[in-house]
Amino acid sequence: MKCKLCKKEARINLRSYNLKLCNACFIEFFKKRVRETTEKFKMCSLKDVICLAASGGKDSFALWDVLHKLGYETSGLFIDLGIDGYSRLCREKVVAFSQKTNLPLKIVDIKDELGYSIREVARRANKVPCSICGMVKRYIMNRETGAFDCLATGHTLDDEASVALGNILQWQTGYLERQYPVLQENQSLKKKIKPFTFTFEKEIKLYAQIAEIEYVKEKCPFSANATSLLYKKAFDILEERMPHIKLSFYKKLVKKRFFIPEEEVKLRPCRRCGYLTVDEVCNFCKLKEKLSSSSGSR
Amino acid sequence: MKCKLCKKEARINLRSYNLKLCNACFIEFFKKRVRETTEKFKMCSLKDVICLAASGGKDSFALWDVLHKLGYETSGLFIDLGIDGYSRLCREKVVAFSQKTNLPLKIVDIKDELGYSIREVARRANKVPCSICGMVKRYIMNRETGAFDCLATGHTLDDEASVALGNILQWQTGYLERQYPVLQENQSLKKKIKPFTFTFEKEIKLYAQIAEIEYVKEKCPFSANATSLLYKKAFDILEERMPHIKLSFYKKLVKKRFFIPEEEVKLRPCRRCGYLTVDEVCNFCKLKEKLSSSSGSR
Numbered sequence: 001m002k003c004k005l006c007k008k009e010a011r012i013n014l015r016s017y018n019l020k021l022c023n024a025c026f027i028e029f030f031k032k033r034v035r036e037t038t039e040k041f042k043m044c045s046l047k048d049v050i051c052l053a054a055s056g057g058k059d060s061f062a063l064w065d066v067l068h069k070l071g072y073e074t075s076g077l078f079i080d081l082g083i084d085g086y087s088r089l090c091r092e093k094v095v096a097f098s099q100k101t102n103l104p105l106k107i108v109d110i111k112d113e114l115g116y117s118i119r120e121v122a123r124r125a126n127k128v129p130c131s132i133c134g135m136v137k138r139y140i141m142n143r144e145t146g147a148f149d150c151l152a153t154g155h156t157l158d159d160e161a162s163v164a165l166g167n168i169l170q171w172q173t174g175y176l177e178r179q180y181p182v183l184q185e186n187q188s189l190k191k192k193i194k195p196f197t198f199t200f201e202k203e204i205k206l207y208a209q210i211a212e213i214e215y216v217k218e219k220c221p222f223s224a225n226a227t228s229l230l231y232k233k234a235f236d237i238l239e240e241r242m243p244h245i246k247l248s249f250y251k252k253l254v255k256k257r258f259f260i261p262e263e264e265v266k267l268r269p270c271r272r273c274g275y276l277t278v279d280e281v282c283n284f285c286k287l288k289e290k291l292s293s294s295s296g297s298r
Numbered sequence: 299m300k301c302k303l304c305k306k307e308a309r310i311n312l313r314s315y316n317l318k319l320c321n322a323c324f325i326e327f328f329k330k331r332v333r334e335t336t337e338k339f340k341m342c343s344l345k346d347v348i349c350l351a352a353s354g355g356k357d358s359f360a361l362w363d364v365l366h367k368l369g370y371e372t373s374g375l376f377i378d379l380g381i382d383g384y385s386r387l388c389r390e391k392v393v394a395f396s397q398k399t400n401l402p403l404k405i406v407d408i409k410d411e412l413g414y415s416i417r418e419v420a421r422r423a424n425k426v427p428c429s430i431c432g433m434v435k436r437y438i439m440n441r442e443t444g445a446f447d448c449l450a451t452g453h454t455l456d457d458e459a460s461v462a463l464g465n466i467l468q469w470q471t472g473y474l475e476r477q478y479p480v481l482q483e484n485q486s487l488k489k490k491i492k493p494f495t496f497t498f499e500k501e502i503k504l505y506a507q508i509a510e511i512e513y514v515k516e517k518c519p520f521s522a523n524a525t526s527l528l529y530k531k532a533f534d535i536l537e538e539r540m541p542h543i544k545l546s547f548y549k550k551l552v553k554k555r556f557f558i559p560e561e562e563v564k565l566r567p568c569r570r571c572g573y574l575t576v577d578e579v580c581n582f583c584k585l586k587e588k589l590s591s592s593s594g595s596r
Contacts, residue, residue, distance in 0.1 A: 165467075169543055169547045170543075170546070171547070171551070227539070227540065230535065230536060230539055230540070231536070233535060234536050237528065237531060237532045237535065238467070238528060238529070238532050241525070241528050242525065242528070245467055245468075248468070249468070249469070253469070
């Protein structure tokens with residue numbers, strides 16, 4: 001098959017666009033999509049300094065790589081959750097990427113923050129690791145973004161479309177706002193940008209391969225039963241037979257802003273740390289309190 | 299395991315309700331659900347005469363059977379589409395059911411209406427059989443319901459939830475109105491009721507087995523690639539791990555009436571037959587015209 005753009009031999013067939021490309025043209029296509037997304041949604045300018053949430057996986061590395069190549073100033077943030085061998089592996093890859101590209105990196109260790117690994121924190125708080133992890137990461141990322149213009153995360157089209165699907169199936173339509181490509185600054189909560197919201201995961205994987213990015217292929221051991229993966233699987237079955245449905249669903253969600261507001265929630269600063277929260281004290285400070293009172297127990 | 303209601307041995311486990319039942323209690327549970335649905339949505343009264351769209355499959359037979367047992371006056375309508383061996387088989391089963399139960403039945407043969415089988419109609423009209431078939435069936439069912447109080451169809455929870463999912467994924471939100479359990483009379487369009495909209499297909503299958511209803515197990519040969527089956531498959535993957543999601547999704551859709559209206563379409567009577575349509579002449583009359591002009595061609 002031939003590359004649609006340069007007519008050389010094509011090795012890549014993007015079914016969702018019915019587009020065949022050679023490797024070099026694919027890289028340009030990929031970068032162009034990201035640049036157009038950041039521009040269209042006024043995510044960031046070349047004067048900004050972007051805090052990049054790096055996990056060690058393909059999505060955040062590819063994002064870091066492409067934003068850097070597009071000329072944006074970036075600085076990585078890695079949160080070490082202390083998950084057995086998995087977090088160590090992720091940390092090594094993130095450090096290696098930062099050294100190879102000569103891009104700055106900050107590491108926050110959850111053991112320094114809370115005294116325990118996320119597994120132990122969850123056990124002591126009597127919660128599921130994933131729900132605690134999400135809250136803790138959001139808190140730390142937001143705090144660490146203080147000195148930057150925005151926080152960039154590697155959320156993909158597959159992520160956003162499947163989370164939106166889940167929220168619609170449960171009619172938690174107020175949550176759909178969060179699937180927008182950019183979440184504006186709101187008092188102490190920093191602007192969050194998702195430049196990959198129109199990019200398929202399989203394209204990111206291709207990009208990472210061609211750009212020779214080394215990333216952690218294992219999934220987080222806690223994610224095996226995540227319902228988010230189930231929504232992705234259901235969506236993939238549809239996409240397989242109807243290429244483009246994921247993208248057109250998400251595009252229309254964004255374009256028409258089908259965000260049905262639920263009751264508006266008033267946020268106020270946490271009495272302890274100033275983080276915006278619905279209660280007097282935020283969940284992170286409540287967790288710290290719970291952990292310190294439980295520190296004597298086994 | 300024990301029956302939740304009578305404590306005898308249970309053979310049925312309804313995961314979506316976390317409910318174990320014996321056969322006899324299941325039949326009562328099933329009938330109660332249908333009665334409650336018809337009452338809650340004011341579908342019909344015991345004074346009404348209901349036209350029942352019988353296809354030969356389990357859903358329409360089970361509906362016919364249960365409505366009859368609940369004391370409603372029913373009369374069957376079967377449309378013979380002339381699909382090779384399949385329509386013949388369906389016709390035989392419908393006639394047998396009508397004779398066994400001593401319930402009236404009218405048969406409309408598409409060859410008498412249009413001169414050809416649905417396959418040939420589709421070929422001559424240069425359309426996909428499923429789209430022609432849907433339009434033709436709607437037209438005939440509506441016309442034949444004239445002397446009755448309403449038309450009952452065997453649409454199930456699985457049908458309605460998966461069609462709604464498809465419409466949402468394509469953001470054809472105006473179509474969601476059609477997933478409501480009852481569609482009110484609108485000038486020449488008769489009231490349509492769907493008493494199975496809160497009943498799972500697998501429960502209907504169980505009911506048909508226990509009530510010893512003989513139905514056609516084969517699917518329509520044209521349905522193999524139907525996208526509606528794909529949405530069902532995707533939903534089933536979710537239901538498997540999250541029993542109840544299908545029911546809760548549909549219940550909330552109906553309760554909150556998340557029916558986002560699109561541009562209102564003005565309907566007017568067809569110049570030829572009086573059927574409500576958007577154009578001067580309805581699609582059925584256009585089709586008849588096309589077929590009569592093509593009758594000389596091969």
